[in-house]
Amino acid sequence: MKNVGEAPQEELATGMRSDHPTRQRVARSVLDHGPSTVADLAARLGLTHAAVRRHLDTLVAENVVEPREQRIYGARTRGRPAKVFALTACGRDAFDQSYDSLAVDALRWIEKAAGGGVAGEAAVAAFARDRIESQAAPYREAVEAAAPEERTDALAKALTADGYAAMARSAPGAQQGEQLCQHHCPVAHVAERYPQLCEAETEFFSRLLGTHVQRLATIAHGDGVCTTFIPRTGSPGDQHGTSETTTTPSASRSTAGRNPA
Missing domain, CATH: 1.10.10.10 (Winged helix-like DNA-binding domain superfamily/Winged helix DNA-binding domain)
Structure with a gap:
């Protein structure tokens, strides 16, 4: 407001x-x-x-x-x-209705109920992946309806429709690919405490676009924009090409939710 x-x-x-x-x-x-x-x-x-x-x-x-x-x-x-x-x-x-606090409390309960530690983190990660999948249909429809070279842009438009203020642009410098930039994150405050939310989103982008992607920056980490690098099909950074492969959680976890070293 x-x-x-x-x-x-x-x-x-x-x-x-x-x-x-x-x-x-x-x-x-x-x-x-x-x-x-x-x-x-x-x-x-x-x-x-x-x-x-x-x-x-x-x-x-x-x-x-x-x-x-x-x-x-x-x-x-x-x-x-x-x-x-x-x-x-x-x-x-426009007013604070404590949704962030409620979400953090709920995830903390899930973490503790699973026993804490590694098991607790895994439980939160499972919730995050299930949450993404429950919201996936509009994104899948948008990407599958687009030509291969326009899929990142189609995903950006679908994210924007959900309030993420997203855009796709060519990656700067020598990088062969695109950057998906999200200028708003509705769950940024929760993701500060639980980066599994960012990691699940990155894994989902990878599966949806059929290629390995790399999260370069996140609002939850303190950056101004959530930025994901998406290699151009056939470029050296494209580990999976366009085949229907699923990125394992560990493949995205090294960078998702935090800046790479």
Whole structure:
């Protein structure tokens, strides 16, 4: 959600300027109190009605809130019901809902339930691979429908549709191949603790594209972009060619989830 600079003194009904991102305060008030009218928000936040409407217009345009007709319980009064503004699903996602903490707790439980140590790590890895496979269908369809030379780009577009902001580009320098770059990772905070998530994703890319791939960087490791090198078919780095082979977990684990030495 964007935090745009605030307008001058009309912002506060008291005439004082706010030091906080007012637009985010408006959205947060809707989250805390449910669907709200302009008058409700103005009263809670000490803003003028005009200021609230201006922020709501922007939040509606950004798909953070949406206008609805106020529900009337009991006898209707004369006149049109007041319009209320409610958070959209996108708006709720903009707030921290502790999903990362929940995911880490769940994986920690899996790790301990399996006995910890190597067995625990293996259990988390098995979960990560199963998670990837359960989401694999759209990616397989996109890649299988593309020409061989366009498969990395097709995968990037399918990942982008799932929120990974991915792109494919030619590998720089003397590398014969492409780089798959993911500018966003929805599970980055969880993968910091459990790199098995990155490793499972790398293994999946390898199986999907039918070639050995190498993870060069990950957001979870502190890099700005998750970057995977995909060798061009027939190049020296292509260990499997285009045949339908499965990369073993150890083949990807050396680099996935962390930068190679």
